Amino acid sequence: MSAAISPSESSGAPVQVFDGESATLRAGELRVAADSLWVTCAGVSTRFARLEVLGIELQRGYARIALPERVVLETTDANVLRALGDYGYVPTVPFARSPVWVRLLIWTAALGLLMAGLFTYGTQAAVALTLPFFPPELEQKIGESALEWFEQNHEAPVTNLREGVLRSSIERIEALHPDLGPVTVLVSDLPVENAFALPGGYIVVFQGILDVMQDEDELFGLLAHELGHIQHRHGTKRLLRSAWLAFVTGVLIGDVTAVSTLLIDSGSTLVTLAHDRDEEREADRFAAEVLQSLGRDTAGLARLLDRISGDFDMGEWAAWLSSHPSTDERMRNAAAFLPGAAASPPLLTPEEWLSLKSADACLCSRADDR
Amino acid sequence: METTLVAPAPEVTPETAPAPKDYQPVFHGTGGDLLSIKLTNAILMVLTLGVYFPWARLRNYRFLWSNTEIGGSRFRFTGTAREIFSGFVKVAAFILLFLYGPQLLTLVSPVGAAVASVILYVLGAWLYQFAYFASRRYRYSRTTLREIRFHLDGSAKEFTNQAFAYLLGAAFSFYYLLPRYLHYRWEYVFNNLRFGNVRFSFDGDRNAFWPLGFWGQWLTLLTLGIYSFWYAPRVFNYWVGHVVATDGEGNTSRFSADVQPGDFFRLKLGNFFLIALTLGLGAPWAMVRNLRFYLSHIRLHGTLDIDRAIQIALQDSSAGGDLLGDQLDVGGDLAI
Numbered sequence: 001m002s003a004a005i006s007p008s009e010s011s012g013a014p015v016q017v018f019d020g021e022s023a024t025l026r027a028g029e030l031r032v033a034a035d036s037l038w039v040t041c042a043g044v045s046t047r048f049a050r051l052e053v054l055g056i057e058l059q060r061g062y063a064r065i066a067l068p069e070r071v072v073l074e075t076t077d078a079n080v081l082r083a084l085g086d087y088g089y090v091p092t093v094p095f096a097r098s099p100v101w102v103r104l105l106i107w108t109a110a111l112g113l114l115m116a117g118l119f120t121y122g123t124q125a126a127v128a129l130t131l132p133f134f135p136p137e138l139e140q141k142i143g144e145s146a147l148e149w150f151e152q153n154h155e156a157p158v159t160n161l162r163e164g165v166l167r168s169s170i171e172r173i174e175a176l177h178p179d180l181g182p183v184t185v186l187v188s189d190l191p192v193e194n195a196f197a198l199p200g201g202y203i204v205v206f207q208g209i210l211d212v213m214q215d216e217d218e219l220f221g222l223l224a225h226e227l228g229h230i231q232h233r234h235g236t237k238r239l240l241r242s243a244w245l246a247f248v249t250g251v252l253i254g255d256v257t258a259v260s261t262l263l264i265d266s267g268s269t270l271v272t273l274a275h276d277r278d279e280e281r282e283a284d285r286f287a288a289e290v291l292q293s294l295g296r297d298t299a300g301l302a303r304l305l306d307r308i309s310g311d312f313d314m315g316e317w318a319a320w321l322s323s324h325p326s327t328d329e330r331m332r333n334a335a336a337f338l339p340g341a342a343a344s345p346p347l348l349t350p351e352e353w354l355s356l357k358s359a360d361a362c363l364c365s366r367a368d369d370r
Numbered sequence: 371m372e373t374t375l376v377a378p379a380p381e382v383t384p385e386t387a388p389a390p391k392d393y394q395p396v397f398h399g400t401g402g403d404l405l406s407i408k409l410t411n412a413i414l415m416v417l418t419l420g421v422y423f424p425w426a427r428l429r430n431y432r433f434l435w436s437n438t439e440i441g442g443s444r445f446r447f448t449g450t451a452r453e454i455f456s457g458f459v460k461v462a463a464f465i466l467l468f469l470y471g472p473q474l475l476t477l478v479s480p481v482g483a484a485v486a487s488v489i490l491y492v493l494g495a496w497l498y499q500f501a502y503f504a505s506r507r508y509r510y511s512r513t514t515l516r517e518i519r520f521h522l523d524g525s526a527k528e529f530t531n532q533a534f535a536y537l538l539g540a541a542f543s544f545y546y547l548l549p550r551y552l553h554y555r556w557e558y559v560f561n562n563l564r565f566g567n568v569r570f571s572f573d574g575d576r577n578a579f580w581p582l583g584f585w586g587q588w589l590t591l592l593t594l595g596i597y598s599f600w601y602a603p604r605v606f607n608y609w610v611g612h613v614v615a616t617d618g619e620g621n622t623s624r625f626s627a628d629v630q631p632g633d634f635f636r637l638k639l640g641n642f643f644l645i646a647l648t649l650g651l652g653a654p655w656a657m658v659r660n661l662r663f664y665l666s667h668i669r670l671h672g673t674l675d676i677d678r679a680i681q682i683a684l685q686d687s688s689a690g691g692d693l694l695g696d697q698l699d700v701g702g703d704l705a706i
Binding site: 016018019020021022023024025057059060061062064070072074100101103104107108110111114115118247248251252 | 398399400402403405406409410412413415416417419420432433436437442443444446515516517518566651676677678679680681
């Protein structure tokens, strides 16, 4: 401590001085200089070098300064608060001196942009990083769990096909892509014009879509499309994407339990959550490649989709909002991607085609076990 | 630097014995400042994938504490981010086991998961009591006023076991023992709370509280929450009104609260619209309104003079209980 010296940098301001031993209020005076603080209390003036200041807590209209020997100063004086900032005792917080509404606007916009960026690109990067570490056994379990959820919630059993037209059709495609891994094809009797793929190599085809098919190109297009989802692990990616989104949201709201819930409820998540448009395009491309390799019309899938979408086709502009590309786009892609599809010998015999169209015939070749 | 800066406190003599004093707590924070903190915390939490969490929590605590004033001075939260982080590590294993264990077990064995859920549910109820006490112990130990520390004495084990027993009793007696449980928790905490050499005590009568607690819970339930607009203010006034503070010289002051159901209803209604109409963005303003409302209804009156409180040696405590309490949602941001 030096003798009483009058610093010139700032004028004195009232502070409360506490010694850490008693709660007695002691009035003091504080002067802020670039290299030191001057505290005067009970007629004694003390200089604290800048390095001796242990910490400063700043709130709106209030500052608390911790000094050695448990001495603490508290002040609400505006001049002191300003001087602490001006002389760099407290870090300059961005926009700290802006009006509250300006700060709120800036932080809200920053958070919004950050979240949008994370949702758009961050989750994709996170999925790409984590996908290689996702064990195939777990994918298998998740696929089974999704199937169980589907059967329970729709009260419609799915049947594993160990032989028959669908099985042999799948095997023809598998022969073109030996890296696909084991694929299980199942049929549901529901009159739904749809099919879906699940992690673990599961494909579920509804009788409804088999009924509306008009040729084998449509059948192979559909099966290859679903195999495309399996080849590119779209189901697992969807799940991981949802988990990352849940994690980021959980971090924000302080509750990350949604991540585990989502993984546990993966069955419903997978069946109810649609693929995004890019994944559909990827699966379409895979289907077109398969059809071309088989020497068939690459637009088979698009024709089938055009028929089942009927009046519900949304058109180009509304497709932007949808999880699927428009049928027109899919037709164009199929034609443009691999033009000049050649005619080749039929893939199915007339008897096989008829058996596919007949639910009873199809059922004959089903096995109960999965 | 020498330590002659602060002159010794004036000696207390019978002639200078304090006259009755009246203290009224005040909250200075604003919803805008709190939202600003929450937004920047959110940005940093997302950018660091949650690693910023201890610092975010610290900012929240400091805002709440440093904006609460009594006797012309503000509270101070002295905890550190490092403590909060080490506390988080301590309870992380439990959180993972408790929250995710049974769910992940369902993938392997649904029956095992059901059994584990029941066990963890009971264990969770026990840990809830522990967390209730430990979180308060930590927050009080890191709270100072005029650099004099608060401290929660008592045994965490004793509190946890007794409170758990009352809770079990309440669960199996259709709320009959619930007032005892609630009373015990409040009583134990305030009978063990200190501020330097000032001791707090709770002189409520559990038998007198029983009708209020028992019928209040049932009527709240039966009226789908409507009765809570009468019940909550009465309980608050009861809790606060039976807390007494006494210093080493025998000077005593009593807290009092006068929350009226109509005011309480207006507060809650306002908060509801504030949150609903802003899609949640108004939550910080609702929180600030709550704090201002409750604090503005509390008084401390008597011969106790905060000026005369002195520091005494105190035991330390960790942040683990605070984080566990947070995960189990034991509540009490300002530990009241």
